[in-house]
Amino acid sequence: MNYFEFYNIPESFLLDEKAIKNKYYQLSREYHPDFYANETPEKQQEILQLSTLNTNAYRTLSDADLRMQYVLKEHSLLEEGKNEIPSDFLMDMMEINEELMELEFDFDAAKLHEIGEKSSGIVAQLDNDILPVLQRYPELHGFTKEEALAEVKTYYLKKKYLLRIQETLSKFAGRS
Known part of the structure; x- marks a missing residue:
């Protein structure tokens, strides 16, 4: 899943840093593995994947350079050996x-x-x-x-x- 979709925000290069942090904390609580200790192994694995996705999304979206790189990669614009500079x-x-x-x-x-x-x-x-x-x-x-x-x-x-x-x-x- 795309990080912007996961955080339910429109794709953008300039984001509200506070809103990103709040969404990260909200999803961290929602997908905390400790809350799913009594669930099936499949459900625990799903929650672990969502928790990891949340962490990766936050790391990427909260950093302007990583966010820019991510958007460009999502649109297949950063390709090995095909990045021409004027x-x-x-x-x-x-x-x-x-x-x-x-x-x-x-x-x-x-x-x-x-x-x-x-x-x-x-x-x-x-x-x-x-x-x-x-x-x-x-x-x-x-x-x-x-x-x-x-x-x-x-x-x-x-x-x-x-x-x-x-x-x-x-x-x-x-x-x-």
Whole structure:
């Protein structure tokens, strides 16, 4: 069962965190295995599966990145080896990666800070650009659901790429 269906909420990228937590606690009480100790083994197994589903749904839906990944996978948009990132973005990232490689050989704290600021600026711009799509999904005016999901996929892949760069930056930060 789809996590959104299980929680009886519409599919969305932006959710009410408090409502998700409340639903998790409600279902945790409802499907707590201790309440079914005297039931048949089949019923106990069913409750255990529902309890596990509840935990997995909560972990996924309460985390914005995992939720985005989940929605994209539910729509078969994240496929191994078929996740293309726009070439202009890759060229920008190649420049940043080259600057990081230069830091490997000739560390410069000011250059590290500059690269960090540049990557943070790109992340902020990505977040700013995708927010209207996330806010209106799935009721979009002027967009189809497929177009919106394609935009979200591109955002997700770019952000994932940038997170790797930021991890590299944090390793360099330990040197300064």
